[in-house]
Amino acid sequence: MQPEKKAVVTVLGLDRKGIIARVSGVLYENGINILDISQTVLSGYFNMAMIVDVSEATCGFDVLDDAFKALGAEMGLQIRIQRSEIFEAMHQV
């Protein structure tokens, strides 16, 4: 078992059916475990942040980034995956 390596998946855009299913699908296919999900829908606008563990991912970051970009384009959403250190560096001392 490798140590946990976290990333943050963020999804922004108009709410529609299947967002969580499709995003989780990409994560599942690539061996990534979801650790936490926070989601809000305000006036039809969907905003989700997922903390995921990429330590057992079966692909590189570039593959995930491409997969989420393609899914985002298909669903009219902005989907991103970023290493969690960037958020920790900015907000935690």
Place this chain on the structure above:
Amino acid sequence: MISTNEINETLRMIDHEKLDVRTITMGISLLDCVSSDPEKLARNIYDRVTRKAGQLVRVGQEIDREFGVPIVNKRVSVTPIALVSGAVNDVLPTAYALDRAARETGVDFIGGYSALVQKGMTGADRRLIESLPQALSETEKLCASVNVASTRAGIDMDAVRLMGEAIVKTAERSGGIGCAKLVVFANAVEDNPFMAGAFHGPGEGDTAINVGVSGPGVVKSALEKVKGQPFDVVAETIKRTAFRVTRVGQLVAMEASRRLGVPFGIVDLSLAPTPAMGDSVAHILEEMGVEQCGGHGTTAALALLNDAVKKGGVMASSHVGGLSGAFIPVSEDIGMIEAAAAGALSLDKLEAMTCVCSVGLDMIAIPGDTPSSTIAAIIADEAAIGMINNKTTAVRIIPAPGKDVGDEVEFGGLLGRAPVMPVHRTSCERFIERGGRIPAPLNSLKN
């Protein structure tokens, strides 16, 4: 655990406030490339740069993608070329070799076509200065700098005169653009990651990773939330923002250093504007209450900004260096461009601002018929400010061929566009003809 608010705040800074890492700059020592054969020297330099920096662009792109923070430029800085070209009569082959190496590695700029002449010039220094017009007009990515003064050594007025002439000739040969890649320094620093003045100082190790952060938009946006509040609050707000921006720089620097196997050098705590809307240092000063940049109050606002950026950033990085502070390049800052075009911002006010900003007179277009002695005198004034105040100052000035006050010069990309600004028309010839050295000031005697 990171909160949703924190995640959203970071994304907003990147998406809407143009938070980015301006540059990862790899410093490379060329001291072991020395040869008395000009072709061999050029080949050694090309081989060394391409070998050391071969992976720099790829690693920069990887970090950009994984962390989701744009890394705008990947650059290389090298040992001042005058230090390694002492045994050859023709220094130009090294300029072409550096430019070729930059293209081969895919970096945006390569800096270090430089000479350190604050106290005197060697033959190699003189040859390098004389080669600047040709080197800068026949290369694309090469950046040059010459240090003509320091607090310890005073001002080398012979070098100042030569640099005035070199700037005029470079403008004539390159249509002006070559001057955007040439900086004349006082108190130049050895680990600056920013162009055009980056070089890898002789006191540095074999290689180093230096990172320059950016983020004027983030500071402006933070200040919009404290409208009308006292300056104590303004300073605290800038400090807090600078801390966050610098933490990103530190993270990227450590990651780049680890992946490239190159020691981490410094993070340069700078606010570097771009010509894009929402990425302006001038607009931060205007947010503080100055109606337009250049008006009364501008220098005080800039002093507060420059100081607060350093105070906030210094805690966020293990090694701070470079130029660290707020840059005020006219052509690269939409607020400065507007202020200069409106006549609100003059060269004299910019000179005053350089007493309290991170560097000096930067990316300023002046009439194409400005005499070299006037440019030399502008350099001398700026060098004097640096020398007396124990800070880095610089002049990157562009005589725009065939253009006069009221015209505009377009440089494109990050270099932006500049309205041609008026210079004083009184003669500086007798002043510059004297030559010699202006002695180091009393405050240099610190031992």
